[in-house]
Amino acid sequence: MKKIIARLWRGIRGPMQWRVLWLAHAKFMVGVTGVVRDGQGRVLLLKHRMWPPERPWGLPTGYAVKGEEFPHTIAREVKEETGLDVKAGRLVHLKSGYKLRLEVAYEAVCTGGTLKIDTFEILEAQWFSPDALPDGVQESHRALIHGKPAD
Template identity: 70%
Template sequence: MKRLAAGIWRRLRGRAQWRILWLAHAKFVVGVTGVVRDDQGRVLLLRHRLWSPRHPWGLPTGCAAAGEAFPDTVVREVKEETGLDVEPGRLVRLNSGYRLRVEVAYEARLVGGELRIDPFEILEARWCTPDELPEGLQESHRELIHGEAVV
């Protein structure tokens, strides 16, 4: 049976193969997070309007657009949510353990801009040291801040 399937697969080629792969596999949203630090080692935290009231605090986060490189998503999301400019660094998390979402996180360094929060998504922005994190912080984001990453 496997031999027959392999023979059919080889004959299909190109577009038909991709179509079958697309239909047969799960579709994912890619959530991209930035662990943004300033020159003093403080991390940028946001109180998100659209998140659970029990855990509203977290890092800048958003969904990658189709065809967008994930480091570029960090730059775009931080700019949209805060007005700040960042330079993405190393990958610190890559996890597909969620139902239909892949989580990606990068370190990022503040390089400029002026803090202006997007009031639709963000209620408050705060620079915190890793020892002074607010109550209601997402646990997965606490792990990222403290370097307990999954790559």
């Protein structure tokens, strides 16, 4: 039976194999976060409108769109939410195990742009020293800012 399945599999090479794999495997959203710093080492935090009121502050984050490379996701999300341009750097976090999502985080550096927030999603955007973060920062984001593993 294994030989027959292997022969069939080799016979449907290309797009048909991808379709079969897509149907047979779990589907995930990919949340991408950026630990965005400026030239002074400050970190960009956003006060998110849709997040819990007791924990509204966090790093820029959003979901990757189909076919998008994750470093581009963070650049796009930061641009949409703040008007700032960023360049993603080193991967600092990758976590699976959720039912519907995978989390990815990159270091990023601000390269330009003018701060203008998207008021639909974001209430405020500010630069903070890592040693003087506001109350209400997501704990996982606080860990990323300080270079510790995020749970």
